[in-house]
Amino acid sequence: MEEQDWTRVVAAATRAPSIHNTQPWRFVATADRLDVFLDRNRALPVLDPTGRQQVISCGSAIEFAVVALGASGAAADVDLLPDDADPDHLARIAVTALRSPGDEERTLAEAIERRHTVRAAFQPQAVPTELVDRLQDQARRFDTWVKPITRSEEEVATVFLISRAEEMEQGDPAYLKELESWLRTDPTAPDGVPVGAVPSEDPHSRPSNWLIRDFVVGQREQQEFLAPGDADAPPPDVERPTVLLLGTEDDDRRAWLQSGRALGRVLLHATAAGLAASPLTQALDWPATRTRMRSRLSLVGHPQMLLRMGYPPEPTGTVSGRRPVGEVLSFAPVG
Template identity: 70%
Template structure:
């Protein structure tokens, strides 16, 4: 492939979501292959000391590249963690033969540009069961299980663990400092979470059963989350999105990358179906609450991602969607002449 072809593919890959929009990836391209590297300069040492969540983010970017190639009529072979002695080399994508471009390939590639994280409340309508079934099957094809959180006792346990983790984070000055360092007030910022994408008001007072991450927690008084249904909360309308937990049998870098690739497919299929999503990962940030989730939900394997999904509410007329920006592709892509 020529440099302009790889530039298009990597541009699509970098549209992947990443924890705090850190964009923790670097790419090296040669005519027949694309290397994915973890960028150690963009670490989150407090929130993600093992780099698990950033590796998942990189796996999502890798799958976005596969989807972009499929839409251009190329098959791709992916090798994960090809050189264990090189901890920053996460995967290699090799160009295969030409393939027919299916309608699904075109639809998923088109969804890359439209997909964005929505933390605001969703419309009060359910996600079709058949779509959730499709997402389960798609995740399974990438070695990742997907579990809808539908039973009341599972929902109660998960909501409790999320709120407990959020309280732990709000009480940790190092976490709050790191979080604030990735919050962006400049709409032209090329990384981080734009303040305009953070819903107004205190998430703890929101009419929802699910507590989103509070990106400005350090600027208001901390207090416990009261889930919708609390008689003292009395929310006018309860947001009940589809919430799904994704996980893997193993809990190592190849498993994290596989879950990232599965996450990419889940997000793009959901986007194509008119849904939006946002992560609920607080309980997975901390080993204690992550372990308790495994136990409370009787999970076989390790939880890697918790998502809320639903239909977006119409934006006010004339109000553009606030989408996290990306670094220029030339900042993350390097070319070399040989496979090396």
């Protein structure tokens, strides 16, 4: 692989989603491999003190790189956590052969540029069951399960935990300060969440029972928390997105990476099918609500990501920026 080839692969990898668009990754390339590292300089010590969500983000970037390699005609093997002495060395992607790319690889690679987080309300069109089944099959390749939240009692419990966690976060000054530090008013900013990508209305007033994260809570009058079932709560049947919970049997760094790879693959298949998604991770930010989710949903394993998914409106909103490849990619010396 030439330097320009790795530059294209890493450009695709950096299109992966990341918590608050922190892009917590760096890459080192040689002729036949790409090493992926966690960049601790882009940490979220309040929201993500263990680094779990940022490692998941890097897992998605790893999978985007694999997809880009495949579409360019390169087969690759992925070795997770290849260095016991360096836990931040997350993966080694080795090119093993050159071959003609398949139709699926080309389709997924084309989806990389189109995929972005959509927080606006989705169209009132149901996601086909067979597509959800296909997404579940894709996640299983990475030892990750996908549970659709469809039963009424599961939905009520999950909605409550999301709302409660959002309330807890909004009451934490350190969280609000960290959140504000990643909100961007400049639409050309290379990282962070642009204001244009955030719905202008208060999420509590939104006609949906699924509460998205409020990125501008410190800049508007806060509303009183409304529990599900409250007479003044938003109607539960206006926006009905498909909600998918991704989880793993274990809850260590390898499991986080695998769930991130599964997330990346799921999002690309969903994008290719015309869907969009946004995270609903508030209840997974806090150990207490994450533990309660395991109990309330009788999960066998650990929840890693909660996705709201559906057919996006037109236009889909502002696309978050990306750091220049030159900031995240370096080349190891030869010899």
